[in-house]
Amino acid sequence: MNWIAIGTLSDIPQRGARCINTPDGKIAVFRTADDRVFAIDDHCPHRGGPLSQGIVHGAAVTCPLHNWVISLETGKAQGADEGCVRTIPVKVEGDTLFIALDALAHRAA
Template sequence: MSWIDVGHIDDIPVRGARLVKTPVGCVALFRTSATDVFAASDKCPHKGGPLSEGIVHGKSVTCPLHNWVFSLETGQAQGADDGQIPTYPLRVENDRLMLDAEAVSARAAA
């Protein structure tokens, strides 16, 4: 894994999200609690809605366009919807958010 610094944990409000541009592509970061942050695609597979503008609740995000709900842990759509978003390894080191650039790059190349 190749970890890159994508910001400070406090750059994202609790139950909020931010879109970050990295050298290997854009990624949405979602903060579900004081210490839990997830990285995933910003695009809903249904109509391409910007998930970083959706509602963060529990460990899920709801698409702002058509209310599809995705698990931030697995990327799987919840409920009757069939779909999935890519998720990426992210860790917190000394309050800095470290994203696995190799995983993002591999997904972007596919």
């Protein structure tokens, strides 16, 4: 995989998110309370709400518009809701965050 540096772990508060713009749309990068990092498309599968503005709890985020809960690990809506968002591989080396550029290009095709 081709990895691209997108910032540092300290750029994202615990239980928070930051967005990066890509040619394929906005990606939300989340940091959990236990410092795990996940990247998903920044739109809820329900009505396109900005997931990066949602509440992070465990390994999930709650959409700020209609309270859909999305797994940060799988991108799937939880509970009775149905739908999913794209997940993007992330790795942390030291304090530097990387996303898999190949995954973005492959999924855009």
